[in-house]
Amino acid sequence: MIAMEDDILNDTRQRLLDAAGEVFADRGFEQATVREICRKAGANVAAVNYHFGNKRKLYTAVFDYSQTWADNRIDLPAATDAPAEDRLREFVRQFLRRLLDPGRPSWHDRLMAREMSEPTEALKTLVDDEIRPRLTVLQEIVRELAGEIPPRVVAKCAASVVGQMLHYHFARPVLKLVSPIFADLEEHVEELADHVTRFSLSGISAMSDRYRKDRL
Amino acid sequence: MIAMEDDILNDTRQRLLDAAGEVFADRGFEQATVREICRKAGANVAAVNYHFGNKRKLYTAVFDYSQTWADNRIDLPAATDAPAEDRLREFVRQFLRRLLDPGRPSWHDRLMAREMSEPTEALKTLVDDEIRPRLTVLQEIVRELAGEIPPRVVAKCAASVVGQMLHYHFARPVLKLVSPIFADLEEHVEELADHVTRFSLSGISAMSDRYRKDRL
């Protein structure tokens, strides 16, 4: 009667969005069940269809919600006037933090990762609204670090950077099994970010050398 | 009556294994349906339970079959007396070829990749029989390239190499969408392998420099 009603005051619709984000991120669209989502949201099974029409529309609603949420977080690392090296380091740190930190709505980035490998019709707008902008930033950093190299090589370098990071997400189960070093990734985000940054800086400069040489 | 009976002569059991490998690799265990597998194998729905007991046992049978198959392919790159650089290049080429080439049973490596990110109880033996041995080879190469660096750093370098390669598998849908450069990966395996090799050689030597410096 006093307080503690914060959750209960919340619209059912809102609770469904949060629960659905979690479950969709954990299990994927097909594997997620309306019943689990509703249980988690403390709502009736029919709530999904009442508030969103059906499961698929709930999924896209979760995506819209998750993207607006993402906009409110610090993004697109730092001012463009910082040295490219620092901007790469910051890019990697933010990316890995988002991917591995179990913070509040951690499911946003897990959902993104899932769309990358098991796309639904939500992927196209996701690419346009979130992925391509970030990739452009990264490619700009690479270009600045490497100097005059073909766009194809810029793309491959960016892929190398992103691939190293996503590996800790996609292959997490096997990494845990294969080496105790990777047992608790969440607590070593900074160390991993540092490694990826150094490794990549060197890799990029190798490409720079290679294509500078070819041109002379 | 003459020939052309090669397929029909094949045991139903065998056809089920091949069909199941394909379907499990494409859709994952839960998402794959016994009915699709049987349709693809030209068998009755009850065939799975008659020959394997149930869906789960079929899955592990596919895994055993796929592993014995893998043993018959050239593995563990080259003699140990080759320079570490060459051995890394060969490792990367084989890994990427297996992952991206649509050759005969291409589903073996796709199945492995799936187990890495969405493990079942099959993962443990998969790690012991296939993943750890290959990882050991890679780490040995890294150690030889980098000289005296902490095991932790060796592990991270190996993760960087593998991550770059798996990226082209896991993020393939989004790569296709994001840049025409990645439209037809299958036909650029050699180019990608070359990039990953150069990028990684440089990254590894950066780690070597860093930790040599620290020790002096």
Place this chain on the structure above:
DNA sequence: TTTTGATTAAAACATGCGTTTAAATCAATA
């Protein structure tokens, strides 16, 4: 207080799934 529209609740529906059953078919043997 009564009424009204929005929301929730319980139950049922249709569908697709893994699995089982029981009969039909086949291939080898006696």
Place this chain on the structure above:
DNA sequence: TATTGATTTAAACGCATGTTTTAATCAAAA
């Protein structure tokens, strides 16, 4: 040829799913 055991087939079973239905409940307006 007749018999027997292995294999295949068609049909059904039980269960979980997404969705719909119908009634109950609630909150605000009349």
